[in-house]
Amino acid sequence: MLHSRPPSENFFPGTLWSRDIYVGDPYTFLFVKRGILQFVYVKPLLAIVTMALKVTGNYQDGEISWSSSYMYLTFFYNLSVCLSLWCLMVFFYATKQDLIGFRPLPKFLCVKAIIFFSFWQSVIIALLVSSGAIHGTEHISVAIQDFLICIEMVPFAIAHSFAFSYEDYYDMNVHSARMPIFTAIKDSLGLKDVLMDTLDTFRGSKFNYKSFEPSEGVPHIGSSRTSRIMAGLRYSSTTSKKRWLEPAPASKFLTTGRGINDEVVVEETEQLAFDDPHPDDSVEELYVASRSMLFGDYNYPVVGFRSPLWRQTKQKYRSSGYGGAESSSKSYRPIEQREGCVDVIVEQGKGNYVVLDPAV
Known part of the structure; x- marks a missing residue:
């Protein structure tokens, strides 16, 4: 995607070395990806170290001094935050035209504002308390930070409801979900x-x-x-x-240059097509027909979120019997026609699913 594009804009302090940066280079992309991902592991690691220092009584929250563990942990945390934020900005500007349909800017601002702004806010409060600008008890900086976060989370929550709207994932043409609730939870917890x-x-x-x-x-x-x-x-x-070109033979005197390795990479220009050993026209027809359906296997466990539609249809068959005339005077809303979607009423028998009536 970024292969043939020109380099994108660089940001300080990267501008001290180059005015632009080419994320399409695999080694530059690897550096940017590592810079973003390192914060995911540095944050919990520093949290574990902080808890260990608190248990042993060697951590004074908000204390700024050369003998304070808080200052050193804050320094490394700030270094990780700045590197991650810089890499995110580089990646965003390199791919902003490709991600415009996903509205990345409000999502980026909402998430990073909570993580980074709250951290820098706590550092500023700790500096003000340490310098004497704010007078109070020993834990006044922690109390002020917690109070401000409780207030700030209200507008942040409202902003999240717009940035991460459910409408981005809601499709009017989809009438069923493919996973039961416990299967979906298990899938979401897969790491x-x-x-x-x-x-x-x-x-x-x-x-x-x-x-x-x-x-x-x-x-x-x-x-x-x-x-x-x-x-x-x-x-x-x-x-x-x-x-x-074939890689040069390894030398015990000279090191290989960057990008030269012994990995065997299959040429992408080679054709991957192969002859079908057992051609069957009926199977091919079924395959073509299945591609025109929303889902291929209707016996798969399906959880519908538009329950009134199938409930009314199911009640209709209960009152009138299978294939019989409707005896109830109660009117039912007819099944609406939906292009590209098939509703099937099924009944589980002895180990099998029997199709009773298709409504196209």
């Missing part, structure tokens, strides 16, 4: 993907020019293209194909 992504990020072995190079397209002219060429990438003068 394996986060753990694997963290390991890949901090290892960095998969972030190289070969893995990030698309089958077509030329990177923006600059240091990134030069680095790719130095890593062994060669362009064809007649076609849009690319190729990688």
Whole structure:
């Protein structure tokens, strides 16, 4: 996505080294991703250290002095916060046109304002108490910080209701959810993907020019293209194909350059199609028909959130019998026609689901 784009705007203190930054470079992207992700682990680690110091009586909250553990923990926490915020700003400006449909700016401001603004607010209050500008008891800085947070959370909660609106995930054409409540809770608590992504990020072995190079397209002219060429990438003068040179044999005297590795990367230009060993026209027809449906398997456990529709239909069959005329004088709202959606009334029999009536 960022491969052929020009570098984006850099921010202080990054401007001390370069006026712009190219996030499309895999090693730059890896640095930015690591800078964002490190805060996720530094924060709980410092919280554990703080609790251990409080238990042993070596932590004085809000005390600013060379012998105070609060000052050193605050320094490292502030360093982690600034690095994470800088990397987030770099990533945001590099991808803001791609993320415009997700409204990233209000989400970014709401979340980061609570985390970072409350931290810097506590530091400022601690400095004012330490300098004597605010007089009071030993824990006055903590009391002021807690009081201000209780007040500030009211406008923050209102802002969150607009930034993270449920309307972003509400689709009028979808009439059922695919997971029961306990399955959904179990799915939301799954952390394996986060753990694997963290390991890949901090290892960095998969972030190289070969893995990030698309089958077509030329990177923006600059240091990134030069680095790719130095890593062994060669362009064809007649076609849009690319190729990688074989890595040079390892030397015990010289170290390999950045981007040269022994990983075998499959060329993306190769065709992945293969012949079907057992062709069957009926199976192909079923496959084509299934793609026109909202869901393929109607026997899957489904939790409907538009209950009046199926409840009224189910009550209709109970009163009139299967296939019989309706005897009740009570009128029922007819099933509305919805394009691309199929309602099926099913009854669980002896181990099977029997379709009673489809309403298209």
